[in-house]
Amino acid sequence: MFKKSLLVLFVAIFCLGNVNAQKKSKVKKLSDDERMEWWRDSKFGMFIHWGAYSIIGGERGTKIAGGGAEWAMDKLDYTIDDYEKFPEMFNPTLFDADAWVTMAKDAGMKYIVLTSKHHEGFGLWDSKVSDYDVMDTSPFKRDIVKELSEACKKQGIVFCFYYSIVDWHHPQAQGNLYPNYNISQHDDPSVVNPEFPEYYEKYMKPQVGELLKNYGDIGVVWFDGDWISDYTTEMGKDLYKYIREIQPNTIVNNRVDKGRTGMDGMNNHPGEFAGDFGTPEQEIPDTGIDTDWEACMTMNGTWGYKPSDNKWKSSEDLIEKLVDIVSKGGNFLLNIGPDGFGRFPAESIRRLKAMGEWTKKNGEAIYGAKASPYEKPKWGRYTIKDNILYAHVFDWPKDGLLKLNKEIKVKKATVLTDAKTKLSSIATSREVLVDVPMLAPDATVTVIKIELK
C-alpha cells in the first residue's frame, strides 16, 4: 500500500516537473542584449498614472496639494479610513482601453506603463491577495489591467506595469506615514517598520506575481517607492530573481533595488544592484550615458490628474525633449494623468496628436536610433543609425547654412521628409556647411538626413 502511494506520488511529481519544464522551455531565455533590444529601439512610451487619486484632482476643500496630485492621500492629510471612500467611489465608466492604446500608438509610442498600484495602495486589477482593488472595493468591477493589456496586445503595443513598493494603505508598508517617519529621513536605517518583511513576502511579492502570471507577456516591471528604509537590497535582488523566474525576458527598472540615492535617477551607490535601466525623473541628463536609461516626465507638473495645474509644456518642447533624449541614448516615458471618469485631459490629447504628426514623418530618425557620437550642436541634436546621421534642427539657421561639426563627412544630404531635396555641402577648416532651404520645412523640428562617407 505504502509502495503504491509512493509510486503515484513519484509519477505525479515527475509529470508536474515535466509540465513545468515544458512550460519553461516554451519561452526562450534571451541574452541581456536580446532582452533589451525591443526596448532600446522603441524610444518612446506612455506612462499612465491612474488611481483613486484621479477623482480627487489634488483638491480638498480650499486646499490644493502642491506638486503631484497622486500624492493626495499624504499631502491633503487623509487618514486611511477617510481615504477609503475614494476607491469606494472609483467608477470610471468612460474608460475605453482601446481608445487609450490608439492614442498612444498614434502619438508614436511603442509601450505603455500603467500604475497597477501607486503609493495609495489601491490596485487596478483583480487581486486575490487583497480586497483593496478595483474588483472588490469599487463599483466599477472591471479589471483595468486586463482590459488595457488586451487592448495593447491587439494593437501591437507592449504592455508594462508600475508597482509601488511603499503602500500607504497597508499598515506594514506606509513608509513616510509610519509613526515618526518623515520622507526627508528616507535614508535613516533606524526608522523602519519591523513588519515590512511580512508585507514584502505575503503581500507585495504575491501581488507582483499575480500581475506577471495573469496578464500575458509583460514588457517592463517599473518599481517605485524604493526609497523607504524598510525595503532592502536583499529584497530587491530577490524580487528581480522572482520576476525572471516567472517571465525570463521581462525588463525591470533600477528602482527594484537600492542602487540610487533618494530620488536620483541613475544608480550612484557602489556595489552591484539588480535592475536593467536607470530612471531619471523630470530631467534629461546633460550628456549621453553609457548604460540603459529612460527619462520619465509629466506634460504639466503632476503625474496624477490635477485640473488646477496649467503649466503645460508646449508640443514643440516635448518633441525636442524626445529628440534630446534619443540623441543621448535614452528612452522617453511621457506621462498622462487620466481623470476619475477615465478620460485623458484635452491638453494631453492635443500634445499627443502633435507628437504623432511629427513622429509619423520623422520616426526614421528616432526608432532604433543611437546616441550621437558627435558633440551636441548649438542648433539642435544628432541621432545616428549605422552610416546615416540625422541632424534635428531646433533653431533653423537664418542664413540658410547649417553648420555641422567639422569631423562629419557628408556623402549626401536631404530633408528627411522630402527625399527629392538635394542639399549641397562644403567642408571648411572649422565646420561643414550644408545649404538648407531659407525657411524651415517643419515648423517644429526639421530633420536633415545625412549619408556619411
Ligand code: FHN
Ligand atoms: O512619488 C512618485 C511620483 O508620484 C510618481 O509616481 C513618480 C514617477 O516616476 N515617481 C515617484 C517619485 O520618484
